[in-house]
Structure formats: structure tokens, C-alpha cells
Amino acid sequence: MADAGGESRVRSLVSIARGASLYTVGKVVSDAGEFVLHLLVSRFLGAGLYGLFAYGKTLAFTALLLTNLGSDTSILKYLPQYEDQPKKRRFLLGLAWLTSFLGALVVSVTLFVFAPTIAALTLDETGFVAVLRLFAGILFLDTLANLLYATFRAVELIEYEVLTGRILKPGLRVVGVGGALLAGASVYGVVVAMVVASAVTLIVAIAFFFNRLEIRPTLRGPHATRGTVTEYYNFSLPLTAKEAGTVMQGRIDVLIVGVFLSSTAVGIYNVSVLVSSLLYIPLLAFNQLFPPIAARLYANDERADLAAIYGATTRWIFTISLLLGLIVVVFRTEILMVFGSEFTAGTLVLTLFVVSQLFNCATGPSDSLLMMTDHQYTVMANEWVFGIANVVLNIVLIQQYGFVGAAVASAGVLAVRNLTKVAEVWYFERLHPYSRSFFKPLFAGVIAAVGMLVVSALLPPLPAVVLGAVVGIVLYAGVLFLFGIESVDRQAYEKIVGARKSAE
Known part of the structure; x- marks a missing residue:
């Protein structure tokens, strides 16, 4: 039985790692596209007009948290949980789609009118x-696309999300926006190109859904009962309220900067936030398939496997994010200089957000674990408590310290919020992700940071960034290797290699 349990555990980790690797490829392409997109707009239009673009995009992104009304997370929970009840899965999927469509319509029209x-x-x-108003159109299209992406993830076919949302859409955006700017368009033409990119991406995602997936949504059948509807909304509505709280944490700082400061300040602040979000990639990557797998393990009462997967996944996320954070902090000025000399005013903002993102990644998929273990009301309360704290602190500190005050408020709230979630997972489920193995990346990080600082002191900016990053990566990986590979990591690696050899 132990071997069977260990095999199941490794299989789940391999599935999470597979999803993470596919997502990472797509996320790297997506973030590269976002980087080029923001670089083009900031370079061609300057900090002022770039600030308008970034502010409108932030408003749409913030509203996007509300439009699906918890449907994406509900899909991730219920499709795996009821895989042996296909008719109930179809009804819950239909309910999720209808709910999200209506939510997208209401929020998008509201943004357009107001x-x-x-x-x-x-x-x-x-x-x-x-x-x-153009961003309102993007908001509607992207909400529908995100619902399809959640469906792909729930059945562990993440490759279709990667192809459409992570590769096709950013590629279309860069080509469209670049063409518009070369043709002399201003910020309006830039956003028109983004609308077209979102529309084409949605059409392709719909085609993948009907051609590659067998499951079809329905609002009829034996499970179309008040009990099933109540079960669905008992999960999704707290998540909707949770997302309302998330709005007060996510990018509300950018919006408040726009209220009290200038569009130029918004541009400088947004670039720093954008660069720091690179550290979020590992967490997002490993969190793609963690929720459905966690939901299945929890439903089957496989707690030992759930604990092991929670710990290994968190350690993987933190190990990768720590290296990225060290590179960004050491070479923060050189990185911001790429966007233009005026953006280097955001170096302190960037540093603060890197630190807060490291706290975020060090707590792993705790948020998803709380939701998949039926603690959605706790998650909702978290978002509201810390959301209100974030709004109040931003309003107070921005007026005293400018956008640095916004960074102090938002970064501090993000760090404390994530530590709270780890404590809640332990309180409710008696699970935590930490072990002595976390000391390995910490020590490796110290060695890598020293090496990069030495390179930075000896070389001019551009060569220092290139060579320093290489030195940091080599030192970091070398120290980790000297400390030894964890047994679960070795087993997962051997299974992945074995699967590839079998495929060949």
C-alpha cells in the first residue's frame, strides 16, 4: 500500500510539474509579449500617454477579477470532484458558463456607460x-476566454490554454500594437489593436473546446435541481465576494496613484510593478494544475499525498522565485533603464515589491488549498480584511510619500496576507509546506547574491547584467546540487524522463 501511495503521490507531482512546465513556456512567451508591449507604448508615446494606457489596462484587469463571479475556480473544483458523474459535471459547467457570461455583460456595460x-x-x-470604453470590450472578451481556460485546466489539458492565452494573444497584441505605433497611431489605436487580438484569441479557444474536449455544458438533466444550484453558489458566491476583496488588493494601488498623482507617476509605478511580477510566474505555473489535483485528493481523503504535494510544490515555487528576485534586486536600475531613464525613479518601489512577492511565493498555493478544502468563506474574509487595509494604507501613505508610499502599503499587505493563509491552512487542516529542505535555496541565494554583486561592481551596466545573471544562476544551481537532490524530486524527474523515453 505504501508503494501504491508513493506512486500516486509522484504521479500527481508529475502532473503538476507537467502543467507548470507547459504554463512556464507559455508564461515566458506571454510575459515577453507584455514586456515588449509596454516597452513599445512607453518608448513611442512617453510616460504620460503610457500612463493612460497602463491605467485603463489596470482598470480592465481589476474588473476582470469580478466578471466571472467565481466560475473559473468553481470549474477547477467541481469537474475533477464529479469526474464519475458526467451529467452533474455538464450541468455545473453550464451553470458556470451562464453565470460568467451574465457577470461579464453587466460589468463591461457598466464600465462602458460610466x-x-x-x-x-x-x-x-x-x-x-x-x-x-475600448477596454470594456476587452474585458468582456477576456472573461469568456478565461472561462474556457479554466475548463482546459480542470481536465488537465492546459496546453490549449497555453497555445491560445499565453502564446497567440500576446503575439497578436505585439504585432497589432507595433503596427499601429509604426503607422503613427496614438493610445486609442493601440487599444483597438488589443481588442482585435482578444477577439481572435476567443474564437480560437472556442474552436479548441469543441474540437478537443468531449464535455459539453448544459442547463438540463437530472442534476438541474435546487440542491445542485445551491451547492454551486454556496461555493462560487463567496469566491465572488472574495474577488471583490481582491480588487482592493490587486492593482488598487495603481488606481489610487492615478487619483492623487499624475499619469507620469502611474507609468513609473506600473513599470516597477510589472517587472516585479516576474517572480509570480513560478507560483502561477505550479498553481495551474494544483487546484484540481488538490480537490481530488481531498475528496478521496488522501491527506498524506496532499501534504507531500503541498510541501514539494511550495519548495519548488520558492526555489525558482528566490533566484529571479535576487537577479531583479541586484540589477534593478539597469532593468528599469530599458524602459527609459525616467523610469529609474521606481527602483525602491521595485525592491519593495520583489520582497513582498518572495513572501507570496514562499507560502506556495495556500490560497488554492484553502478553497479546494471547502474554506471559501475564510478566503473571502481574508480578501476583504486585507483589501480594506490596503485601500486605507494606500490613501494615507500616497499623500505623504508619493508612489513609494503606495509600494510600502501594498507590498506590506501582500506579505502579511500570505503568511496569514499559511497559518489558516495549518489551523483548519493541520498541513504546512515547510521542512529543513527550505534552507538549501536560502543558503544558495546568499552565495549567488554575493557573486552577482561582485560582477556588478567590476563591469559596466549591460555586461554586468548579462554576465552577473549567468554567474548567479551557476552559483545558485551549483550550491543546490552540492546539498543534494530531494528524493521526491528525483522520483518525479525519473518518472518524467521515463515517460519521455516511452513516448519516443
Whole structure:
């Protein structure tokens, strides 16, 4: 039985690692596209107009947290949980799609109608209303696409999300926006190109769904009962309220900067936040298939496997993120200089957000684990408590310290929130992800940081970044190797290699 349990555990980790590797490829392409997109807009239009673009995009991204009304997470929970009840899966999927469609419609229309009011209260500058209305269209299209992506993930076919959302859409955006800027377009033309990219991506995702998946949503059948509907909304509505709290944490700092400061300040601040989000990639990557696998293990009462997977996944996330964070902090000025000399004013902001993202990654998929173990109301309470704290601290500190105050508020709240979630997982489920193996990346990080600082002191900026990053990676990997590979990591690696050899 122990061997069977160990085999199941490794198989689940391999599935998570497979999803993470596919997602990482897509995320690297996606983030490269985002980087080029923001670089093009900032270089061609300057910090002021870039600030308008970034502010409108942030508003749409923030609203996107609300439009699906918890449907994406509900799909990740219920499709794996009821894999042996296909009719119930179909009904729950249909309910999720209907709920998300209506939510997207209401929020998008609201943003479109109230665009003049929003502009008057924030960045009351020429052309911003038209830009906001275009972003309302993007919001509707991207909500529907995200629902399809959640369906792909729930059945562990993440490759279709990667192909459409992580490769196709950013590629279309860069080509469209680049062409618009070369043709002399301003910020309005840039956002039109993004609308087209979102529409094409949605069409391709729909085609993948109908051609590659067998499951079809329905609102009829034996499970179309009040009990099933109550079960669904008992999970999704707290998540909707949770997302409302997340809005107050996610990018509310950028929005408040726009209220109290200038579009130039928004541009500088947003670039720093954008660069720090690179550290979020490992957490997002390993969290793609962790929720459905955690939901299945919890439903089957396989707690030992769930604990082992929680610990290994968190350690993997932290190990990768720590190296990325060290590189960004050591070469922060050189990285921001790429966007333009005026953006180097955000070096302290960047450092603060890197530290907070490291706290975020060090706590692993704790948020997803709370949701998949039926503690959605706790997650909702977390988001509201820390969301309100974030809004209040941002308003107070921005007025005293400018956008550095915004960074102190948001970074501090993010760090404390994630530590709280780890404590809650332990309190409710008696699970925690930590072991002595976490000391290995910490020690390796110290050695790598020293090596990069030496290179930075001896070489000019550009060569220092290139050679310093290489030196940091080599030192980091070398120290980890000298400490020894964890047995579960070795087993997962051997299984992946064995599967590839069998495929060949």
C-alpha cells in the first residue's frame, strides 16, 4: 500500500510539474509579449500617454477579477470532484458558463456607460474616455476566454490554454500594437489593436473546446435541481465576494496613484510593478494544475499525498522565485533603464515589491488549498480584511510619500496576507509546506547574491547584467546540487524522463 501511495503521490507531482512546465513556456512567451508591449507604448508615446494606457489596462484587469463571479475556480473544483458523474459535471459547467457570461455583460456595460465619470474622478485627460470604453470590450472578451481556460485546466489539458492565452494573444497584441505605433497611431489605436487580438484569441479557444474536449455544458438533466444550484453558489458566491476583496488588493494601488498623482507617476509605478511580477510566474505555473489535483485528493481523503504535494510544490515555487528576485534586486536600475531613464525613479518601489512577492511565493498555493478544502468563506474574509487595509494604507501613505508610499502599503499587505493563509491552512487542516529542505535555496541565494554583486561592481551596466545573471544562476544551481537532490524530486524527474523515453 505504501508503494501504491508513493506512486500516486509522484504521479500527481508529475502532473503538476507537467502543467507548470507547459504554463512556464507559455508564461515566458506571454510575459515577453507584455514586456515588449509596454516597452513599445512607453518608448513611442512617453510616460504620460503610457500612463493612460497602463491605467485603463489596470482598470480592465481589476474588473476582470469580478466578471466571472467565481466560475473559473468553481470549474477547477467541481469537474475533477464529479469526474464519475458526467451529467452533474455538464450541468455545473453550464451553470458556470451562464453565470460568467451574465457577470461579464453587466460589468463591461457598466464600465462602458460610466467611463466619463471614472475619467473625471481619476485621469481627466483627453481621449481617456474612449480608451476606457475600448477596454470594456476587452474585458468582456477576456472573461469568456478565461472561462474556457479554466475548463482546459480542470481536465488537465492546459496546453490549449497555453497555445491560445499565453502564446497567440500576446503575439497578436505585439504585432497589432507595433503596427499601429509604426503607422503613427496614438493610445486609442493601440487599444483597438488589443481588442482585435482578444477577439481572435476567443474564437480560437472556442474552436479548441469543441474540437478537443468531449464535455459539453448544459442547463438540463437530472442534476438541474435546487440542491445542485445551491451547492454551486454556496461555493462560487463567496469566491465572488472574495474577488471583490481582491480588487482592493490587486492593482488598487495603481488606481489610487492615478487619483492623487499624475499619469507620469502611474507609468513609473506600473513599470516597477510589472517587472516585479516576474517572480509570480513560478507560483502561477505550479498553481495551474494544483487546484484540481488538490480537490481530488481531498475528496478521496488522501491527506498524506496532499501534504507531500503541498510541501514539494511550495519548495519548488520558492526555489525558482528566490533566484529571479535576487537577479531583479541586484540589477534593478539597469532593468528599469530599458524602459527609459525616467523610469529609474521606481527602483525602491521595485525592491519593495520583489520582497513582498518572495513572501507570496514562499507560502506556495495556500490560497488554492484553502478553497479546494471547502474554506471559501475564510478566503473571502481574508480578501476583504486585507483589501480594506490596503485601500486605507494606500490613501494615507500616497499623500505623504508619493508612489513609494503606495509600494510600502501594498507590498506590506501582500506579505502579511500570505503568511496569514499559511497559518489558516495549518489551523483548519493541520498541513504546512515547510521542512529543513527550505534552507538549501536560502543558503544558495546568499552565495549567488554575493557573486552577482561582485560582477556588478567590476563591469559596466549591460555586461554586468548579462554576465552577473549567468554567474548567479551557476552559483545558485551549483550550491543546490552540492546539498543534494530531494528524493521526491528525483522520483518525479525519473518518472518524467521515463515517460519521455516511452513516448519516443
